[in-house]
Every structure is written in structure tokens, then in C-alpha cells.
Amino acid sequence: MSRRSSHLVSSPEAIAVAGPSVDGEARVEIRVHRGPVDRAYRLVARLAASATLALMALIGAFLLARALPALRAAKWHFLTEQSWTPDSGRFGISAVLLGTVLIAIIALVIAVPLSIGAALFITEYAPRGLRRPITSLVDLLAAVPSLIYGLWGLFFLQPRLIKVSRWLTDHASIVPFFRTKSTNYASTTFIAGVVVALMIVPICTAVMREVFSQAPPGEKEGALALGGTRWGMVRTVVLPFGRGGIVGGSMLGLGRALGETIAVSLIISPLFVRSTHVLEGGGNSISALIALRFSESNTFGISALMAAGLVLFVMTLVVNAFASVIVSRSRSGAATEI
Amino acid sequence: MATTPTVFRLDDASDAPEARVRLRRFHPDDLTATCGAGVSAFCAVWLVYERFTPLSGGLGFWLSWYVVFLALYWLIVRGRDGRMAATDRLATVVLTTAGLGLLVPLVLIVGYTVYKGWTALRPAFFVKDLRYTGSLSKATDGGGLHAIVGTLEQVGLAVLISVPLGVTTAVFLNEVGGRLARPVRLIVDTMSAIPSIVAGLFIYAVIVLTLGQNGFAGALALAVLMLPTVTRTAEVVLRLVPGGLREASLALGASEWRTVHDVVLPTSRSGLVTAVILGVARAIGETAPLLLTIGGAFVVNANPFHGKQDALPYFVYRLIKFPQTAQVQRAWTGALVLLALVLVLFVAARIVGGRKPGSAGILRRQRRHDRRERS
Amino acid sequence: MSVTIGAREVPPPSLDGQRPPSRLIAEGVSAWFGTHKVLDRVSLVMEPGRVTALIGPSGCGKSTFLRILNRMHELIPGASLAGTIELDGVDIYRGTRSPTDTRRRVGMVFQKPNPFPAMSVADNVVSGLKLSGVKVQSRADRRDVVEHSLQRAGLWNEVRNRLTDPGGALSGGQQQRLCIARALAVEPQVLLMDEPCSALDPTSTRRIEDTIAEISKEVTVVIVTHNMQQAQRVSHDCAFFLAGENQPGYIVESGPTDTLFSSPDDSRTLDYVRGRFG
Numbered sequence: 004m005s006r007r008s009s010h011l012v013s014s015p016e017a018i019a020v021a022g023p024s025v026d027g028e029a030r031v032e033i034r035v036h037r038g039p040v041d042r043a044y045r046l047v048a049r050l051a052a053s054a055t056l057a058l059m060a061l062i063g064a065f066l067l068a069r070a071l072p073a074l075r076a077a078k079w080h081f082l083t084e085q086s087w088t089p090d091s092g093r094f095g096i097s098a099v100l101l102g103t104v105l106i107a108i109i110a111l112v113i114a115v116p117l118s119i120g121a122a123l124f125i126t127e128y129a130p131r132g133l134r135r136p137i138t139s140l141v142d143l144l145a146a147v148p149s150l151i152y153g154l155w156g157l158f159f160l161q162p163r164l165i166k167v168s169r170w171l172t173d174h175a176s177i178v179p180f181f182r183t184k185s186t187n188y189a190s191t192t193f194i195a196g197v198v199v200a201l202m203i204v205p206i207c208t209a210v211m212r213e214v215f216s217q218a219p220p221g222e223k224e225g226a227l228a229l230g231g232t233r234w235g236m237v238r239t240v241v242l243p244f245g246r247g248g249i250v251g252g253s254m255l256g257l258g259r260a261l262g263e264t265i266a267v268s269l270i271i272s273p274l275f276v277r278s279t280h281v282l283e284g285g286g287n288s289i290s291a292l293i294a295l296r297f298s299e300s301n302t303f304g305i306s307a308l309m310a311a312g313l314v315l316f317v318m319t320l321v322v323n324a325f326a327s328v329i330v331s332r333s334r335s336g337a338a339t340e341i
Numbered sequence: 342m343a344t345t346p347t348v349f350r351l352d353d354a355s356d357a358p359e360a361r362v363r364l365r366r367f368h369p370d371d372l373t374a375t376c377g378a379g380v381s382a383f384c385a386v387w388l389v390y391e392r393f394t395p396l397s398g399g400l401g402f403w404l405s406w407y408v409v410f411l412a413l414y415w416l417i418v419r420g421r422d423g424r425m426a427a428t429d430r431l432a433t434v435v436l437t438t439a440g441l442g443l444l445v446p447l448v449l450i451v452g453y454t455v456y457k458g459w460t461a462l463r464p465a466f467f468v469k470d471l472r473y474t475g476s477l478s479k480a481t482d483g484g485g486l487h488a489i490v491g492t493l494e495q496v497g498l499a500v501l502i503s504v505p506l507g508v509t510t511a512v513f514l515n516e517v518g519g520r521l522a523r524p525v526r527l528i529v530d531t532m533s534a535i536p537s538i539v540a541g542l543f544i545y546a547v548i549v550l551t552l553g554q555n556g557f558a559g560a561l562a563l564a565v566l567m568l569p570t571v572t573r574t575a576e577v578v579l580r581l582v583p584g585g586l587r588e589a590s591l592a593l594g595a596s597e598w599r600t601v602h603d604v605v606l607p608t609s610r611s612g613l614v615t616a617v618i619l620g621v622a623r624a625i626g627e628t629a630p631l632l633l634t635i636g637g638a639f640v641v642n643a644n645p646f647h648g649k650q651d652a653l654p655y656f657v658y659r660l661i662k663f664p665q666t667a668q669v670q671r672a673w674t675g676a677l678v679l680l681a682l683v684l685v686l687f688v689a690a691r692i693v694g695g696r697k698p699g700s701a702g703i704l705r706r707q708r709r710h711d712r713r714e715r716s
Numbered sequence: 717m718s719v720t721i722g723a724r725e726v727p728p729p730s731l732d733g734q735r736p737p738s739r740l741i742a743e744g745v746s747a748w749f750g751t752h753k754v755l756d757r758v759s760l761v762m763e764p765g766r767v768t769a770l771i772g773p774s775g776c777g778k779s780t781f782l783r784i785l786n787r788m789h790e791l792i793p794g795a796s797l798a799g800t801i802e803l804d805g806v807d808i809y810r811g812t813r814s815p816t817d818t819r820r821r822v823g824m825v826f827q828k829p830n831p832f833p834a835m836s837v838a839d840n841v842v843s844g845l846k847l848s849g850v851k852v853q854s855r856a857d858r859r860d861v862v863e864h865s866l867q868r869a870g871l872w873n874e875v876r877n878r879l880t881d882p883g884g885a886l887s888g889g890q891q892q893r894l895c896i897a898r899a900l901a902v903e904p905q906v907l908l909m910d911e912p913c914s915a916l917d918p919t920s921t922r923r924i925e926d927t928i929a930e931i932s933k934e935v936t937v938v939i940v941t942h943n944m945q946q947a948q949r950v951s952h953d954c955a956f957f958l959a960g961e962n963q964p965g966y967i968v969e970s971g972p973t974d975t976l977f978s979s980p981d982d983s984r985t986l987d988y989v990r991g992r993f994g
Contacts, residue, residue: 120439148626262536
């Protein structure tokens with residue numbers, strides 16, 4: 004390879020070196036010799052990545068370390084105790100955890116069908132010209148800060164949903180979820196769930212839309228050529244193909260719903276009781292717990308909050324990991340990024 | 342039965358304009374069916390609605406109307422065209438409702454925020470802070486300058502920390518690689534799942550407890566949240582740059598650094614800028630990490646490294662809980678400003694991402710190429 | 717034979733009896749994609765119970781013409797057409813039949829086999845029935861339909877013990893025959909085939925040609941092929957398409973295959989079948 008003397012252009016040179024022989028044939032080892040500029044660039048890149056790695060690992064380790072004192076003190080009661088009074092030694096996440104999960108479930112029940120419908124509409128039913136505008140508008144929903152969602156939920160939606168809650172309690176109390184002990188229909192898990200549902204719809208829709216749009220056109224044509232209607236084609240080809248995306252998108256939404264702090268803390272009035280009466284005032288969530296209690300906590304209290312936060316972190320992590328595995332393993336997700 | 346061989350010559354064919362087949366997507370029958378079902382449903386529900394306990398006047402009525410309309414529509418189409426066509430039409434209506442129905446919350450949320458925040462919005466909001474206002478002041482007294490300054494400084498610092506680090510990490514992951522890449526990628530993916538409140542809690546424990554609350558702590562908390570997102574998005578953008586470009590550059594004798602600096606980064610520039618803008622839009626609206634770290638203030642504090650600072654989301658979150666209507670009103674004004682800021686950034690990201698000739702063209706061509714390959 | 721419900725005709729769901737093959741008449745058919753014209757006043761009679769082959773160099777609009785015959789052309793955004801297509805005397809575009817109706821009567825097999833990969837072989841065969849709204853009454857009926865269709869497609873012996881395997885697990889030739897079985901299960905009157913063997917090995921090709929010969933008595937077949945020897949082997953009638961550069965396609969000559977290949981009227985036809993261009 005000819006040497007270039009210009010200092011501006013110093014390409015990596017490949018130098019052939021006699022290497023160890025394998026199977027009797029002498030192999031040539033190729034060592035890449037890089038110029039100083041390249042070496043510097045690679046070093047900087049490596050340093051940055053290492054810094055990111057170290058930083059993030061440090062955060063995780065720190066959280067764990069700080070959470071340990073509380074966990075050691077509470078042991079298994081951490082998972083079973085309902086009340087939260089670290090100072091007296093009685094604290095546990097069973098109530099907050101249940102509350103977090105309930106809000107997330109309500110949000111999913113509302114958001115997933117809506118997202119599937121919207122994603123199908125965008126990919127299969129909307130006129131071509133309308134596709135990008137509608138997609139942009141759905142993305143806009145995702146850009147709205149959760150604080151605004153929380154305010155809107157508290158001031159606009161809650162008064163209207165209270166009537167719905169009352170109707171459900173009066174007419175649908177066969178379902179145990181809809182029963183209430185009191186007549187306080189405000190600050191409920193249900194209302195928080197509805198608001199969070201609207202927040203996660205854009206995320207779910209984006210993933211599902213991405214996946215549905217990759218349904219194989221050959222199969223879609225085949226279904227139509229057999230005399231199928233558009234809905235028949237969607238049911239036979241697009242939905243089975245998009246199964247991975249539906250589950251993955253829902254999991255991603257679930258992760259988001261679990262970690263939602265501000266909107267929830269604005270709406271609920273925290274109760275440290277394990278309760279499935281979602282239409283009743285009360286409710287709780289781990290993130291709201293941290294947000295509302297941190298200022299009045301001493302070191303041990305902070306440690307307890309860290310432990311709770313760690314649990315939330317692990318849950319979100321597991322859900323997100325599950326989501327990307329499902330999407331990448333499925334037929335639909337091979338090219339999709341989560 | 343054999344047909345005699347026919348020969349058509351193009352020139353002697355008549356030049357009469359050909360009448361194209363009108364492929365109507367919507368039969369006039371469809372319109373009558375839809376309207377008929379709609380009106381009948383309306384009448385039916387109106388007559389019967391009084392019997393049931395009303396859900397809530399308007400909402401319940403229109404919900405019942407919708408359900409009855411769907412049922413009637415299905416029956417009408419089934420009678421006319423059979424079950425398959427009826428189910429197909431029903432699916433079309435339901436899915437269209439779902440798709441367009443998403444726009445309703447958007448309009449409601451934006452509209453309501455504008456409606457509530459508009460009345461007290463004055464230019465003074467952007468130049469005054471709350472140092473002279475008390476619990477009896479009007480909503481239009483004072484302003485949110487301290488919050489705006491705080492937000493700008495905190496987000497600015499967060500961007501300064503997370504973007505260079507994140508983009509360089511993405512360059513490492515995509516261009517350099519190696520054994521380090523796997524753990525880095527794993528950690529970045531892990532950390533992108535961190536709930537925002539936990540990030541705030543971390544900074545609280547590490548920095549605030551020793552150094553007190555200040556704007557910089559808030560910036561750090563935001564950076565912790567932004568770093569994984571920026572890295573992942575930047576990596577995706579870099580990956581979209583076609584490998585052929587890199588190979589061409591190397592084949593011309595350019596060094597790896599030159600290739601990255603002169604080919605890869607410029608090509609992905611608009612994608613990276615879009616990612617940064619979107620990251621900023623998200624960071625601006627983040628409230629949870631700020632709750633624990635910045636402390637909040639009523640006067641302008643231009644020094645993020647010393648003393649408590651305010652920020653727009655914190656401003657809103659705190660004031661909305663006050664009992665005085667004036668304070669609540671002020672909070673809504675702040676919310677409107679926040680929303681407007683986010684929307685402006687969103688639109689800016691769309692413009693940058695969609696119009697730039699260089700990389701946007703390449704990305705679009707690549708996508709078209711992929712689509713053609715697939716079909 | 718079909719029931720008139722309201723203003724539209726709905727064919728009766730039937731499992732018991734193949735409808736007689738139909739005559740398909742195309743007259744003055746032109747096609748556009750947007751403003752770009754791709755077919756110019758094509759007229760052709762496709763006789764019942766016979767195989768008509770559409771031959772000619774690529775890009776002459778043969779596939780487009782085929783898709784007009786079962787109303788798949790209009791699914792492409794911006795596509796339009798002129799002229800008439802009559803199926804047993806009924807205009808498929810201006811008559812009272814819906815597009816899905818027409819596609820039930822005029823089936824299609826595509827160039828690239830497209831079975832539904834997640835469904836089993838048996839489910840694939842009956843998927844057409846499910847899609848077109850025909851209710852299969854009993855398990856026994858379902859088994860009969862599966863066996864009958866797979867036999868007609870020449871695939872029964874190979875998959876009789878693999879009926880529950882996913883459709884995507886079969887080889888290329890088997891998949892294409894599965895698609896043929898799936899199309900036949902709906903009992904169409906016409907079967908359109910768009911270069912069905914171009915992606916397959918010679919053995920599968922031969923099997924499919926045998927299938928075409930067998931079903932042609934009951935189903936009118938229109939096949940697009942680039943392979944002239946295949947056209948000679950398989951078809952009774954032939955139509956030769958041609959198009960100038962950036963010009964719409966048209967039929968140069970059509971008639972019985974023997975005549976077209978041995979003593980065509982037009983010199984261009986002679987050149988093409990002799991392999992002088994293509």
C-alpha cells in the first residue's frame with residue numbers, strides 16, 4: 004500500500020504479517036495500523052462510552068447501596084406491610100405496589116384497544132394523504148408534558164368522570180372492582196388510570212403502527228384475491244402478523260404507566276391500604292409516594308424510599324426488556340426498534 | 342371454438358377519448374344507510390333515555406347513541422349486502438372512530454390549557470418574578486421570569502452534559518464497537534427504563550443532601566434521564582447512514598475519523614438535531630426529577646450552582662395547589678407557556694427532520710429502497 | 717343461480733358442486749397508473765374450459781391486464797381503467813356485483829407463493845372459504861374440502877400426514893400448490909395465474925402444469941408466462957402482448973396456440989416465438 008504523506012489524510016494501513024500456520028497453510032495475519040488522529044478519535048469515543056457506562060452503573064450501585072439499610076431492617080415485611088411509617092419501623096410497599104399496578108392495569112385496559120384501533124386506522128384505512136398528519140398529531144399527544152395531563156385530568160376530567168364512577172357503582176357492582184364503601188368518587192385510582200391511559204396511547208400506537216405497516220403485501224394481496232373484505236384481510240394477515248408489536252407496544256406502555264409520577268400524584272389522595280376499589284377515593288403509587296414523602300424523610304426514610312424506587316425501577320426494567328424481546332423475536336418486529 | 346387470429350395495429354385505432362370506469366368507493370346506498378342508522382338511533386335513544394339513570398346528560402346520551410347507531414347500521418348493511426359486508430363496514434366505522442377519536446383528547450387538552458391560561462397571560466409574565474406578590478395579589482401581578490430562567494438554565498446545562506456524551510457514546514457503539522460495546526449498550530438500555538422520580542431521588546441523595554438544593558442538581562437529574570435516550574436515538578440515526586457511504590470514504594483513503602467527521606455526522610445531522618430537539622422538549626416538561634432537586638424560589642436566581650432555583654414545571658406544580666384562585670390562575674398561565682414552548686419545539690423538530698435536503702433525502706431514499714425490496 | 721338481496725347479487729354459499737366454467741370477454745380495455753397509460757384497448761375472449769396464455773416480453777402490461785380481470789388493479793392508488801370485462805355476460809365493473817364477489821368467482825395465483833405462514837396447511841386451504849364468508853358446516857365437510865382441493869392441486873399425497881404443519885414450512889413448489897388448492901377451494905369459475913412457476917424448480921413446474929391441464933376442464937384458466945415452451949405445453953389459446961418503449965401495451969395477435977406458434981399472421985409474433993427477442 005503506498006504511503007500518503009499528507010497529514011490530513013492518514014488512512015489506516017493494513018500490514019500483512021506472517022502468522023501462525025493452520026492446517027499446514029501459512030496464514031497471513033493482518034494487523035491494522037492506525038494513524039495518530041484515528042487513535043485519538045477512538046480513544047475519545049471509548050472514554051465517552053466508558054464514562055457513560057461508569058456513570059450509569061454507579062447510579063444503579065448507589066441506589067442499591069442506599070436502599071439496603073431499609074431493606075435489611077424490614078426484611079420480608081417490605082413486601083407485605085401496607086403502612087408507610089419508616090420512623091416507627093413499619094413500612095412496606097404492598098399498598099403502594101398494588102396501587103401502582105391497578106393504575107397501570109386500568110390504563111392498559113383503556114389504552115390498548117384504542118391504540119390497536121388507531122394503529123389499524125392509520126395503516127389500513129386512512130387515506131394516504133392523511134397518514135402523516137394523523138401520525139404527527141398522535142406524536143404530538145406524546146409530546147405534551149405529563150404535568151399538563153395531570154392538570155387537565157384534575158380540573159377537567161375528574162368532575163365529569165365522577166358521574167361515570169357513580170353510575171358504575173350503582174349499576175355494575177356485580178364486578179367487585181366497581182364496589183365502593185364510601186361515596187367519595189374523587190381522587191380515585193380509576194381517574195388516574197384514565198389519564199395515564201391517554202398518556203400511553205401514543206407510545207403504544209407508534210409501535211403498533213410501525214409493525215402493522217410492515218405486514219407482507221403479498222399475503223395481504225392473497226387474502227383480498229380470495230374474495231376477502233378489507234376487514235377480513237386485516238384479521239387474517241395484519242393482526243396475526245402484528246401480534247408481537249401489539250404485545251410489545253402494550254408492554255412499553257405498561258412500563259411508562261408504572262413510572263408515571265406527576266399526573267398520578269396530582270390526582271390521587273394517597274391511602275396506605277391495600278384496596279381494589281378503584282372507584283373510591285384513595286389509591287397510591289410508588290412514584291407518588293416518593294414525590295410526596297421525600298421532603299419529610301430523614302436518612303432512614305430516604306433509604307426506605309430508595310428501596311421502593313428500586314422496586315419500581317426493576318419492574319419497569321423487566322417490563323421493557325420483555326417488550327423488546329417479544330418484539331424482536333416476533334415475525335413483525337425483526338426490523339422494528341423499541 | 343377457436344377465434345380467428347386478430348391483428349391490432351396501433352395507428353388505425355380510433356382516437357376517441359376513452360370513458361374511464363368510475364370506481365366509486367362509496368355507493369350512494371352507503372350514505373343513506375349511514376344517515377338512516379344515525380337518525381333512527383338518535384330517535385330511539387332520545388325516547389328511551391329518560392328511563393335509565395342518566396350517566397351524565399351529554400356523555401351518556403351520545404355513548405348510547407353510538408352503540409345503537411352501530412347496531413342499526415350493521416343490521417341495515419347485513420340486510421342489503423350480507424354478513425361479510427356488514428362486518429367489514431362496521432369495522433371501518435369503529436376503526437375510523439378510534440383513529441379520529443384520538444384527536445379529541447388532544448384538542449380538549451390543548452384547548453382547555455389555552456382557555457384557562459390565556460386570561461392572566463400578560464407580557465409582564467416574561468419579565469417579572471414573584472418577589473413583590475403576596476397571597477392577596479392579583480393573578481396578573483408579578484410573573485414567571487424566575488421559572489423561565491431556571492428552566493432555560495437547567496435544561497441548557499442538561500443538554501450540555503448529556504448530548505456530547507451521548508452522541509460520542511453512540512458514535513462509539515456504531516462506528517468503533519468492540520468488546521466494550523456490549524456492556525455499554527446493555528447499561529444504556531437498562532438505564533433508559535429508570536423512572537424519572539428515581540433519577541431525582543438519586544441526585545437528591547448524592548448531591549442535594551450534601552450541597553443543598555440548586556439548579557445544577559436539577560440539571561444533573563435531567564441529564565441522567567436524557568443521556569440514555571439521546572444515546573439510543575443517536576445510535577439509531579447513525580445506523581441509518583448507509584454503509585456504502587462509509588466504505589466509499591474509506592476507499593478514497595480517508596481516515597476513520599475523517600469518515601465519521603465529514604461523512605457520517607453530516608449525513609445524520611438533521612436526524613441528530615431532531616433527536617436533540619425532541620429530547621429537549623421532553624426535558625422541559627419533566628417535573629418529577631425537579632421536585633426533589635431544585636427547591637423552588639420566588640425570585641430570579643441566575644446562578645444555577647448556588648441556591649434554590651425555580652423552573653416552569655415546578656412553578657406550575659407548586660402554585661396549582663394553593664387555595665387562592667389567583668395563584669391557581671398564575672399556575673395555569675405558566676402551564677400555557679410551558680405547553681406553547683413544547684409545541685414550538687415539536688414543530689421545529691418536525692421541520693428540521695423533514696425538510697433538510699442532505700440527510701433527509703438519503704433517509705427517505707433508503708426507506709423507499711427498503712419498501713421496494715420488501716414488496 | 718345467485719340470490720339477489722337488495723340491489724346486489726350474492727352468490728349462494730356452496731360446497732357441493734363446482735360452478736360451470738365461464739367465458740371471460742375483455743373489450744377495449746385500457747389501463748392507467750395516474751396519467752401513465754400502460755394498456756391500450758386490449759380485447760380478448762377467454763373461452764370456457766380452456767387455458768389461455770398471455771405471452772410477450774416483460775413490461776407489456778400482461779400482469780396489469782390479469783389484475784383487471786379480478787378487480788385487483790383498482791387497489792393500487794391512482795389506478796384507473798376503461799373498457800368492459802364481461803363474465804358470463806355480466807359486466808364486472810358496471811354490474812351489480814361487488815369487487816369481493818368478482819374475486820370469489822375469478823381466483824388468482826401469484827408469482828411468489830403467499831400461503832399464510834402462521835396457519836396450518838389445512839387452515840390455509842379453507843382460509844379462502846372463511847374469507848369469502850362460506851360457512852363450513854361440519855368437521856367432515858371441512859376434511860372433504862381440504863382433501864378434495866389438495867388432490868386437485870396435486871399436493872394431497874405429499875402433505876396428507878402434515879396437515880397440521882404450518883403453511884410456511886413447505887417447500888417453494890409445495891407452497892405454490894397450496895396456494896392453488898386454496899384458490900380452488902373457493903370453487904371459482906376462472907383461475908388467473910401470474911407466472912406461477914417462475915420462482916420454482918422444474919419438478920414443481922411440471923406438477924403444476926399437470927394440475928393446470930386437469931383443472932382446465934372445470935375452470936377457465938388464464939396464465940401469464942414468460943416461458944414459451946410452457947405456453948405451448950399448457951395452453952389452448954394464446955395472446956401475444958407487445959409494447960414500444962414507454963408505450964402502453966397491446967395485443968399484437970391472439971388465437972389457438974398451435975397456429976400462433978407455427979404460422980402466425982404477424983412477423984413480430986413469429987420473431988418472438990422463435991426467440992429472436994424477448
